Structures are given as structure tokens and as C-alpha cells.
Amino acid sequence: MKISYRRTGGFAGMLISHSFDTDTLPKTDAEELVKLVSAADFFALPSKITATGADQFQYTLTVETAEQQHTLEVGETSAPENLRPLLEKLRLLARGKPDL
Amino acid sequence: MSHQFYSIECIIPPHIQNNIAEKGTPEQRKKVMGSISQSAAIRAQRVLLTETKALVEPVTVGGKQRNIFNLNFGSNLPGILARSEGAPPTGDPAVDEAYEGAGATYDLYQQEYQRESIDGKGMRLDSTVHYMKGYDNAFWNGRQMVYGDGDEDLPEPQRIFNRFTIALDIIGHELTHGVTQFEAGLVYRDQSGALNESFSDVFGSLVKQRQRNQTAAEADWIIGEGLLSPNINGIGIRSMKAPGTAYNDPLLGKDPQPAHMSDYKTIDYDNGGVHINSGIPNHAFYATAMEMGGYAWQKAGQIWYVTLRDRLTSTSVFADAAQQTYLVAGNLFGGGSLEQQAVRAGWQAVGIQIDAGDSGGNGGGTGGDTGSGGGTTSPGCSTALVQLLDNVKALIENRSR
Numbered sequence: 001m002k003i004s005y006r007r008t009g010g011f012a013g014m015l016i017s018h019s020f021d022t023d024t025l026p027k028t029d030a031e032e033l034v035k036l037v038s039a040a041d042f043f044a045l046p047s048k049i050t051a052t053g054a055d056q057f058q059y060t061l062t063v064e065t066a067e068q069q070h071t072l073e074v075g076e077t078s079a080p081e082n083l084r085p086l087l088e089k090l091r092l093l094a095r096g097k098p099d100l
Numbered sequence: 101m102s103h104q105f106y107s108i109e110c111i112i113p114p115h116i117q118n119n120i121a122e123k124g125t126p127e128q129r130k131k132v133m134g135s136i137s138q139s140a141a142i143r144a145q146r147v148l149l150t151e152t153k154a155l156v157e158p159v160t161v162g163g164k165q166r167n168i169f170n171l172n173f174g175s176n177l178p179g180i181l182a183r184s185e186g187a188p189p190t191g192d193p194a195v196d197e198a199y200e201g202a203g204a205t206y207d208l209y210q211q212e213y214q215r216e217s218i219d220g221k222g223m224r225l226d227s228t229v230h231y232m233k234g235y236d237n238a239f240w241n242g243r244q245m246v247y248g249d250g251d252e253d254l255p256e257p258q259r260i261f262n263r264f265t266i267a268l269d270i271i272g273h274e275l276t277h278g279v280t281q282f283e284a285g286l287v288y289r290d291q292s293g294a295l296n297e298s299f300s301d302v303f304g305s306l307v308k309q310r311q312r313n314q315t316a317a318e319a320d321w322i323i324g325e326g327l328l329s330p331n332i333n334g335i336g337i338r339s340m341k342a343p344g345t346a347y348n349d350p351l352l353g354k355d356p357q358p359a360h361m362s363d364y365k366t367i368d369y370d371n372g373g374v375h376i377n378s379g380i381p382n383h384a385f386y387a388t389a390m391e392m393g394g395y396a397w398q399k400a401g402q403i404w405y406v407t408l409r410d411r412l413t414s415t416s417v418f419a420d421a422a423q424q425t426y427l428v429a430g431n432l433f434g435g436g437s438l439e440q441q442a443v444r445a446g447w448q449a450v451g452i453q454i455d456a457g458d459s460g461g462n463g464g465g466t467g468g469d470t471g472s473g474g475g476t477t478s479p480g481c482s483t484a485l486v487q488l489l490d491n492v493k494a495l496i497e498n499r500s501r
């Protein structure tokens with residue numbers, strides 16, 4: 001499974017983007033990501049869920065498996081509750097890494 | 101979570117989009133997809149605008165009423181009440197900074213501009229701290245302020261960000277997003293969005309300058325001072341004095357803010373670079389305040405505040421802000437006054453020329469009569485009426501001060 005992650009906006013306005021591949025990630029991270037994508041029911045989510053307010057992060061996620069692919073653009077507080085653990089995991093994994 | 105606001109685009113599930121995309125000739129497909137996404141975008145924009153108004157059912161209390169909630173690294177807002185108005189310090193720096201910062205911001209608006217809280221009607225100031233784990237952000241969600249702790253979960257040598265309540269101007273910045281939402285309602289995209297961001301930086305910085313009792317010349321004009329850890333080469337997130345110079349670090353890159361229209365950036369992220377091009381109006385305010393001298397929150401701040409409250413609309417751009425601050429300066433301090441000239445010089449410093457044919461004064465100085473205004477904005481009867489009302493309002497405000 002491949003995940004591309006892009007985060008823009010926020011108070012600091014910094015762009016962070018990173019790609020993850022469960023084949024190359026450490027096993028625990030890879031397994032957790034697969035579980036979180038499933039828990040979020042990611043492929044059934046719409047393609048865009050906007051949020052109001054200001055300085056919220058906006059995330060663009062593309063998840064690709066052998067069978068399907070889906071891209072979602074979502075604002076921080078408009079993310080469904082079962083998607084939030086996936087966003088948090090990716091945010092922490094991408095932190096402090098150069099863009100890839 | 102109690103509220104979810106899906107935009108209209110969510111109503112078209114991806115599998116239906118896929119169906120459309122799979123059927124028909126390429127031309128039909130393109131046409132169908134184009135019309136769907138276009139109308140969806142327009143409707144989404146409209147929904148977004150109405151949502152912003154509908155989303156807020158302000159708790160109006162009157163006076164200064166602060167509630168600080170603690171989420172203990174969770175995400176379901178607002179969290180557990182940790183400190184309410186009048187309660188003693190808790191000893192938790194994030195809780196206490198959010199409390200004190202909201203108070204200092206309330207005081208600036210109330211004591212300097214006679215504004216009662218975010219909505220002008222005494223709305224309760226709600227803030228949540230300890231939002232999620234390793235959360236390097238602060239935001240305004242349409243009804244309250246939210247603060248993360250930066251990289252609290254990492255060992256100190258690996259940290260980039262400190263907690264977001266650490267800088268008073270960040271708190272003033274977030275609260276001002278609420279003020280803007282209730283006043284000009286600047287759409288959070290492109291130039292109107294960059295103006296929205298700039299007003300937040302302006303009043304965020306003014307809260308800090310006022311608390312430190314600093315003149316424009318004494319202030320550092322840094323936004324987010326202390327937010328970056330000692331591991332990072334930077335003094336803050338933005339500089340209003342010298343946009344583009346706040347940080348330069350291998351991990352974070354270089355501060356991308358322009359200070360002049362000739363460096364305006366067309367950007368496909370951050371809602372069209374709202375946190376980036378805000379450097380231009382930020383620097384215009386700085387240049388205006390420096391030109392005027394003294395405390396920036398007094399004259400320059402007053403002009404910017406009245407402009408935000410009475411003059412700008414959701415789609416205003418930089419040129420509108422320039423023209424309107426100029427006219428407001430004329431109303432408050434007289435056409436051709438030193439203050440009005442300072443506003444003109446401030447915008448000129450960032451490459452925005454103001455049509456000086458209409459100085460919007462109230463009789464004093466040159467060109468005070470709006471009816472004689474030349475150039476492209478020849479005022480009609482209604483404009484003259486609005487101008488007259490503004491003049492009366494300014495007179496009353498000056499009296500009551």
C-alpha cells in the first residue's frame with residue numbers, strides 16, 4: 001500500500017509532503033497504517049471535506065492498493081472521527097522529514 | 101464530535117464520479133466532469149460562506165469571560181474546563197498563557213477600540229489547549245481558539261516547535277480571526293485571505309506591543325517569537341518589519357514571505373498562499389506605524405480596526421484595503437493630515453499606490469470634500485452619504501474618547 005501525504009496551511013503556512021510505502025516502512029508502522037486506513041473506511045470517504053475557520057491544516061491523502069486508489073482533501077476539524085487517528089499517524093511520521 | 105459540515109462536493113461520492121468518468125466519450129466525460137466540479141466549486145464556496153455565519157451561535161455573556169479547556173492530547177473539542185474567568189492560575193503554562201493572552205487581546209479591543217469581545221457583543225472567549233499529540237499548530241475553528249503543544253512528545257534535541265501559547269501574538273492572531281469573521285468576513289483564499297491573515301498578524305503584534313509598552317520603533321514586529329526551538333535557526337514565524345527573514349533553516353527552509361507587490365507569489369497551496377502574501381499588507385502596516393511614530397496600536401491600529409469593521413467586504417483585495425485605510429485616516433485625523441500621509445507612504449512602501457484624489461477628510465486639510473474626489477472612484481450620492489455618516493461616527497468616537 002502506498003500513501004501520499006500533503007499538509008498545507010496552519011498558522012505557520014508551511015507545506016509538508018511525504019510518500020509512504022508499506023513495503024519499505026518498519027513493520028509496526030506499516031501494519032498500523034493498514035489498520036488505520038481500514039478503520040477510516042478510507043475508500044468510501046468523499047473526495048473533499050472542507051472546514052471553516054482559519055489556520056486549520058488541510059490534508060491531501062492518496063491511498064493506493066493493488067485493487068483501488070482514492071484521493072481525499074480534508075480540513076483539520078472536518079475530518080470524520082474515525083479518520084483522525086490516520087491523519088495523526090501520518091502527521092507524526094512525516095514530521096521533521098525532508099519532502100519526498 | 102458534535103458538528104460536521106460537509107461541503108457540497110461530499111454529496112458526490114467517489115464511486116459515482118468514477119461511473120461518470122467510465123462512461124461516454126472522452127468529450128462527454130470531460131464536459132460532465134468539468135460542469136460537475138465547476139458548479140460544485142461554486143456551491144461549495146457559497147456553502148462555506150453561509151456556514152461561517154451559521155456555524156457560530158455565540159455565547160454572549162457581556163464583559164470579559166474566558167474559558168480555557170484542556171483536551172489532554174485528544175481531538176474532541178472543546179475538552180474539560182480547566183480555568184474559567186476569575187479563577188486563579190492553574191500552574192499549567194498552556195492553560196495560563198491561553199487565559200492571560202485572551203485577556204490581553206480582549207483588553208486591546210475593549211480599551212483602545214471600544215469593542216466588546218470577538219463579536220462586539222460580549223461573546224465568551226473559549227480556548228482549548230493540549231490539542232492532540234505532537235500538534236504543531238494553533239487555529240480558529242469558527243467559534244473558538246485551539247492550541248497544540250508543538251513537539252512535546254519528542255526528546256528536546258529533536259524538537260522544532262514549542263507550545264503555541266508561548267507567544268502572545270499568536271493568541272491575538274487567533275482571536276482576531278474571530279473578529280474578522282464577524283466583521284469584513286474576508287474569504288480565506290488568495291488576496292482576501294492574505295488580508296484576513298494580515299489583520300490577525302497586525303492585531304496579534306499590537307497586543308504584544310501594548311503589553312510591553314513598546315513604541316513602533318521599539319517593537320520587534322516578530323510573529324511567533326519563541327515558538328521555534330533552539331534547534332532551529334529562526335527568531336519566529338514571520339517578520340512584519342522584514343518579511344522573508346524570520347527563519348532560514350535546513351529543516352524548515354527559508355521564510356517565504358514577500359515584502360513588496362513585485363514579489364507577490366502565485367501559490368497552489370495554503371489557500372493561495374494566505375500565510376505568505378500576507379507579508380505585503382503586514383509590511384504596509386509596519387511602514388505606516390513607523391511613519392507615524394509613537395504607539396502603533398493608537399493611530400495606525402485605530403485606522404486598521406475601523407477599516408476592518410466598517411469598510412472591507414468578503415472579497416476585498418490589497419488595493420481596497422489601501423484605499424479604505426487611507427479614507428478612514430482622512431475621516432479620523434483629517435484629509436491631508438500627517439496620519440493620512442503616513443498611510444499613503446506605508447502602502448507605497450510595498451508598491452501599492454493610493455489614488456489621492458479623494459482624501460476622505462472631514463473638512464480639514466486638502467481635498468476634504470468627497471464630492472470633489474477625482475480619479476477612478478468618483479463618488480456618487482450614496483458614497484457621499486456613507487462618507488457623511490462615517491464623519492459623524494468619527495466625531496462621536498473622538499468625543500467619547
Ligand SMILES: [Zn+2]
Nearest residue numbers: 054055297300
Ligand atoms: Zn491565521
